[in-house]
Structures are given as structure tokens and as C-alpha cells.
Amino acid sequence: MKLLTKEITIKNKSGLHSRPSTLLVETAKKFSADIHLILDQMSVDCKSILDVMSLGCTHGTRLTITARGKDAEKALDALAKLISDKFGEE
Amino acid sequence: MNIKQCEKTCEVSGLKASPGIVIGRVVVVDNCATWQRIRLLREEIPPEILRFKVAIARTEHQLMNIRDQFTEHLPDYSSIINSHILILKDGMISNQTVKIMEKELINAEWALDKALQAVEVRFARLTDPYIKERFNDIRHVVERIYRLLGGEEKVEEFAEKVILVARDFSPEDTLRMNQDRILGFMTDIGGITSHTAIVARTLGIPAVVGLGNITGQVTTGDLVILDGNSGRVFLHPTADKLNFYRENQIRQKRFSEQINFYAHLPSETIDGLQIQVKANIEIIDEVALAVKHGAFGIGLFRSEFYYLGSTEPPSEDLLFELYHQLLTRLAPFPVTIRTFDLGGDKIAGNVSSPDEKNPALGLRAIRFSLQEGNLFKTQLRALLRAGFHGHLRILFPMISSLEELLQAKEVMEEVKEGLRRDGLPFGEDIEVGIMIEVPSAVAVADELAREVDFFSIGTNDLIQYALAIDRGNENVAHMYEPLHPAVLRMISQVVESGHKMGIDVGLCGEMAGDVTYLPLLLGLGIDELSMHPLAIPYIKKMIRSSKAGDMDQLARETLTFSTAAEIRNHLSNYLSDKYPDEFGSPL
Numbered sequence: 001m002k003l004l005t006k007e008i009t010i011k012n013k014s015g016l017h018s019r020p021s022t023l024l025v026e027t028a029k030k031f032s033a034d035i036h037l038i039l040d041q042m043s044v045d046c047k048s049i050l051d052v053m054s055l056g057c058t059h060g061t062r063l064t065i066t067a068r069g070k071d072a073e074k075a076l077d078a079l080a081k082l083i084s085d086k087f088g089e090e
Numbered sequence: 091m092n093i094k095q096c097e098k099t100c101e102v103s104g105l106k107a108s109p110g111i112v113i114g115r116v117v118v119v120d121n122c123a124t125w126q127r128i129r130l131l132r133e134e135i136p137p138e139i140l141r142f143k144v145a146i147a148r149t150e151h152q153l154m155n156i157r158d159q160f161t162e163h164l165p166d167y168s169s170i171i172n173s174h175i176l177i178l179k180d181g182m183i184s185n186q187t188v189k190i191m192e193k194e195l196i197n198a199e200w201a202l203d204k205a206l207q208a209v210e211v212r213f214a215r216l217t218d219p220y221i222k223e224r225f226n227d228i229r230h231v232v233e234r235i236y237r238l239l240g241g242e243e244k245v246e247e248f249a250e251k252v253i254l255v256a257r258d259f260s261p262e263d264t265l266r267m268n269q270d271r272i273l274g275f276m277t278d279i280g281g282i283t284s285h286t287a288i289v290a291r292t293l294g295i296p297a298v299v300g301l302g303n304i305t306g307q308v309t310t311g312d313l314v315i316l317d318g319n320s321g322r323v324f325l326h327p328t329a330d331k332l333n334f335y336r337e338n339q340i341r342q343k344r345f346s347e348q349i350n351f352y353a354h355l356p357s358e359t360i361d362g363l364q365i366q367v368k369a370n371i372e373i374i375d376e377v378a379l380a381v382k383h384g385a386f387g388i389g390l391f392r393s394e395f396y397y398l399g400s401t402e403p404p405s406e407d408l409l410f411e412l413y414h415q416l417l418t419r420l421a422p423f424p425v426t427i428r429t430f431d432l433g434g435d436k437i438a439g440n441v442s443s444p445d446e447k448n449p450a451l452g453l454r455a456i457r458f459s460l461q462e463g464n465l466f467k468t469q470l471r472a473l474l475r476a477g478f479h480g481h482l483r484i485l486f487p488m489i490s491s492l493e494e495l496l497q498a499k500e501v502m503e504e505v506k507e508g509l510r511r512d513g514l515p516f517g518e519d520i521e522v523g524i525m526i527e528v529p530s531a532v533a534v535a536d537e538l539a540r541e542v543d544f545f546s547i548g549t550n551d552l553i554q555y556a557l558a559i560d561r562g563n564e565n566v567a568h569m570y571e572p573l574h575p576a577v578l579r580m581i582s583q584v585v586e587s588g589h590k591m592g593i594d595v596g597l598c599g600e601m602a603g604d605v606t607y608l609p610l611l612l613g614l615g616i617d618e619l620s621m622h623p624l625a626i627p628y629i630k631k632m633i634r635s636s637k638a639g640d641m642d643q644l645a646r647e648t649l650t651f652s653t654a655a656e657i658r659n660h661l662s663n664y665l666s667d668k669y670p671d672e673f674g675s676p677l
Binding site: 013014015016017018019021022025026045048049050051053054056057058089 | 169170172173176177180181182183209212213215216217218220221222224227228405407408411
């Protein structure tokens with residue numbers, strides 16, 4: 001199965017703190033694809049809240065999301081939308 | 091701190107997190123997890139893993155229960171608890187612990203500690219302080235697992251009601267405190283604006299936090315008095331002190347039971363005068379408390395809190411979201427938001443603030459706002475936009491002249507113009523008012539009244555400025571006198587100037603929530619009182635047993651006296667005469 005990737009920028013002001021990370025992980029978990037976040041050559045599991053939070057992404061951080069699996073494309077779209085909508089916050 | 095001293099009776103001061111007095115035996119809760127490191131045999135590992143998995147399952151069950159039980163009252167917590175559930179089930183905690191147990195042949199507690207340490211190392215690398223702080227959430231969750239690994243929590247075993255003592259409690263710990271078994275709690279650390287303190291206030295659990303090393307000073311079974319009203323704790327109290335507090339406690343309990351009956355009744359005098367009774371709050375979580383105690387809206391939302399303790403000032407969108415939530419939660423009641431009352435030293439990221447010898451007379455409140463135009467405009471944009479979605483009143487602090495007011499209004503017009511250009515909707519008919527807290531504003535109140543929709547008298551500052559008394563200075567604090575004839579004449583003058591122009595005059599200092607001043611303030615013509623939410627029911631009760639005619643006369647008489655002592659005496663006689671149930675004997 002092909003590995004899909006997407007570049008995104010964290011736009012909400014406070015970065016990936018508890019609430020946005022929770023939303024990101026809950027969304028990723030809806031898909032069967034393997035989903036990872038990559039920052040500075042560090043790759044973490046997007047379905048693990050501790051992985052996601054420990055990246056310490058702040059406002060303006062640029063990330064790559066990767067997904068592999070049969071719903072990979074849908075997963076990438078959903079996650080990118082969540083991030084570009086700033087998780088419904090500022 | 092010397093622990094030996096406390097074998098005898100002693101007093102420890104902390105922060106008043108939640109009011110109320112309780113007396114009881116303490117239970118020191120070691121929620122900082124004490125456990126043993128045990129090496130196991132290979133065949134002991136599968137049952138140990140099962141024990142761990144049961145603890146995880148029970149922790150999850152507990153968290154879900156807490157979420158479902160309480161989020162109706164405290165909606166903000168459901169997202170915190172959801173993130174705690176995710177942390178609990180995260181591979182880095184649960185799978186990792188199991189792996190370590192299998193590999194190193196050690197017990198669950200030890201393995202869990204190793205897993206937590208690995209997570210801590212990763213968080214320690216982070217630079218963003220806010221995200222870094224989230225490690226505390228992880229610690230709270232892990233501590234919960236530890237407690238369930240140890241079987242039932244000790245607290246549940248006590249037959250009598252107890253006072254809990256711990257280094258700290260998480261908001262969930264507080265939510266879960268069973269009020270049939272727990273009288274109150276005290277902690278070593280914590281602040282009055284922590285979520286834990288707010289939850290305690292909302293649920294009415296008396297609490298004192300930030301006591302330093304209280305866990306080291308008491309032992310389970312010790313008798314203590316916890317006074318959440320003054321933020322003090324008495325260890326090994328004497329019989330006299332106990333009697334004093336027991337009586338006090340009984341009085342307060344009976345009183346608050348009776349008084350809460352009045353929370354949701356109309357605030358109207360016997361002869362039909364309507365008084366608006368509102369709440370002073372500074373954090374959105376306090377809305378629940380205000381509503382519960384019958385607030386007819388928010389009379390003073392101190393907007394400073396959201397500027398403190400972060401690395402940069404809040405953005406327009408963040409403020410908009412906050413104000414919008416505040417307005418929607420209170421609708422249809424009005425919310426008065428005061429623009430930030432801060433000196434430059436308090437604003438995050440502001441380095442240019444000079445050291446001031448006399449900050450009370452320095453660059454703060456509206457003066458600072460007008461100088462730092464951008465911060466002020468950002469707040470006004472957020473306010474005006476939010477005002478589109480509810481009943482908003484904007485309040486400018488510390489106005490001392492007409493020019494200053496006109497300048498602030500001009501900035502607001504500019505901001506409106508900008509919003510129109512940007513095509514953003516905003517409230518067109520938002521009322522604008524000013525705090526009357528500087529004596530010069532009292533003197534020109536008639537001029538100011540032409541330019542605003544309401545006045546709000548801030549008596550705390552007005553009294554300080556008028557009498558030149560710093561309440562924090564113990565040499566002169568006793569001269570702080572709300573009943574000084576100068577203060578009463580000023581209040582009277584402001585009301586008169588306001589009413590002449592047909593605008594409402596409110597009062598939002600501590601005087602507003604003190605029942606002994608109520609008849610005098612209403613007699614002077616105050617239309618709205620805004621106070622600490624907990625003071626509302628008693629004030630309503632007093633209003634409902636008052637007569638406007640009597641209070642008018644009281645105020646007229648009072649204004650003829652020349653000293654505070656005469657006024658106090660007259661007021662005291664009035665209170666015992668008109669409210670014999672409350673003030674049977676003179677004060």
C-alpha cells in the first residue's frame with residue numbers, strides 16, 4: 001500500500017496542548033490506516049496522545065502527516081481539515 | 091518549618107480556596123504514590139499483568155463516571171477528562187508498562203514508574219511552557235492508576251466524615267469527593283484560581299490550599315479546624331477554640347441552609363423597588379457559581395485574568411471566544427465586562443514598563459490602555475464582536491477626567507470603523523459605562539454622565555483614593571472607613587449626577603455584598619449591586635425585607651452626620667430596629 005503524505009502548519013494559537021491533541025488522536029483513531037506525524041526527522045504515532053503532545057508543536061510549527069492503509073486518503077483529509085480549522089479554537 | 095512546634099496547638103495560614111468552616115479528623119492521602127519495588131518470578135508475571143489491566147480498566151471506568159456525572163455542571167471538564175482517558179490508554183503508558191514487566195520481571199508499580207519516566211524525559215525536552223506543563227495531567231492519571239493498583243482508596247474506609255490532606259488534588263479528585271464522607275480538604279500547594287479551587291467553590295467543599303507543608307505537619311487522625319473563610323487551619327486546637335468554631339459553624343450552616351432559599355427569588359423591596367443583584371467574577375468557570383446563587387447577570391467581569399501567566403497577551407480570537415461563551419452562557423442576562431485594569435508590569439511580553447514608586451497612582455487601567463493602543467484595540471474588537479451575540483455592557487476602569495473618557499470612546503469608534511471595513515458583525519447598541527473610583531471622577535460626575543450609559547462605583551479604590559489610605563499598610567489600614575461621611579457624600583453625588591441624566595448607577599466594591607451597608611446604599615439610590623456570588627442570597631433576603639421609603643429616610647438622616655462614628659451608631663440602631671431577626675442586638 002502506498003504511503004501518502006501531507007504538509008501542514010499548526011495554526012491555532014496555543015499549539016498541540018491537551019484539547020487539540022485529544023481531538024487529533026480521536027480523529028486519527030477513527031481510521032484503520034497507520035498514521036504518523038513527522039517533525040525534524042522524528043516520527044510519532046498520531047494515535048498516541050503522549051506521542052502527539054510530546055512533539056511540543058506550537059503555533060506555526062510545520063509538520064508532515066503520513067498515512068498508509070486503505071482509508072489513508074480520507075484520514076489525511078480529515079486530519080488536515082481539523083488542523084486548518086484550528087481545532088475550532090483561535 | 092518546625093514540625094515539633096505543631097504537636098501543640100498551632101495555626102497555619104494558606105489561601106482561601108473555598109469558603110466554609112469544618113472541624114474533624116484528618117486523613118493524609120498519599121496521592122504521591124508510595125509503592126514497593128518487587129522482583130517477580132516469570133510465572134508471577136501473567137497475574138501481575140492482569141492486576142495492572144484491571145487497574146487500568148477501573149481507572150477508565152472511574153474517569154468516565156466522573157465525566158458523565160459532572161460535565162452537566164462543569165462542561166469545560168469533559169474535554170480535560172477525555173484527554174485523561176486517552177492518556178490512560180496510550181501505548182506509552184499501558185503497553186509500555188506491560189512490556190517492561192515482561193522484560194525486567196518487576197511488579198506493575200515499578201514498571202509503570204519506569205514508563206512514566208520515559209515519558210517525562212520526552213516532555214522535559216520541550217520548550218513551550220504551556221505544553222510542557224501538560225506533563226502534570228499525565229502524572230495525575232498515573233497517580234490514579236497507582237491508587238487503584240493498591241486496591242480501594244483509604245478514604246472510603248473511614249466511618250466518620252473526614253478532612254482530606256494531600257500535597258495536591260487534581261480537579262477530578264475534587265469532583266469525586268463524596269460530600270457524605272468528606273468535610274473539606276487542604277493541600278500543600280495550589281492557588282485560588284486553580285481548577286481544583288474553582289471546582290471546590292462550585293461544589294461548596296470548604297478548602298484551604300497552599301499551606302506549604304501541611305502534609306508534614308499533620309498525621310491521620312489529628313483533629314483540626316479548617317476555616318476556608320479566612321484561609322487558616324488550626325492544628326490540635328484548644329477546647330476553647332473548638333467551642334468557638336463549633337458554635338460558629340452551626341450558626342453558619344443553619345444560616346446558609348436558610349439563606350439559599352432566597353437565591354432565586356426576585357430582588358424586590360416590600361414596597362416594590364426592584365434592585366439588580368449581579369455577580370463579580372473573573373474566570374469563566376465561575377459562571378456556574380454565579381447562576382447557582384441567583385445572579386441577575388454579571389455586574390463586573392474582571393478581564394485581567396486572561397492576560398496573566400502566559401508568555402504573550404491573548405489574541406483577539408481567543409478573547410472573542412471567551413466573551414462569546416460568557417455572554418451565551420448568561421443569556422438573556424446582561425454581562426458587564428471591564429476592560430483590563432493592569433499596569434504594564436503585568437502584561438505578558440511587555441518589557442517597557444518602568445519601575446513605579448507608587449503604582450496605585452501610576453500607569454495602569456485606562457491610562458495604560460490608552461498608551462498601549464494596540465492591546466486595547468484588540469480587546470475592544472473582541473468585545474464588540476462578541477457583543478453581537480448577547481447582552482454586553484463595556485466598562486472602562488479608573489476614568490479620572492472627561493478627556494480620558496472621550497479618548498477611550500474615540501478609540502472605540504475607530505475600532506468599530508475597522509470592523510465595518512472588515513465586514514465583521516458587531517453589537518451596535520452596546521452600553522458603555524465607567525468605573526467611578528477616582529475622586530476627580532466624582533467631582534465631574536455630571537459631565538461624565540452625559541457621555542455614558544451607566545456608572546459603576548468601585549468603592550474599594552474610591553475609599554482608598556478619597557481617604558488616602560493604603561489598605562495593605564497595617565499602620566493606617568484601620569482608618570479605611572466605608573462609612574466616612576466623605577465616602578457617603580461622594581456616593582450620593584454620583585447617584586444624583588447619574589440619575590439627572592437618566593442613567594443607572596451601580597456599585598461593585600466589597601460594600602455591595604455586605605448586608606450592613608445595604609439599606610444605606612439603597613437609600614442613597616444605588617440601582618444595581620454587584621458582588622461575590624456567595625453573597626447574593628443573603629443580600630436578596632435583606633432586600634426582600636426592606637422598605638424603600640425607610641431606606642430613603644435613613645440615607646437623608648445619615649448625610650447630615652459629621653463623623654463616621656455617628657453614622658455607624660445610627661446605622662446600627664436602624665438595622666436592629668428594622669431587621670430584628672438579623673440584627674436583634676446592636677452591632
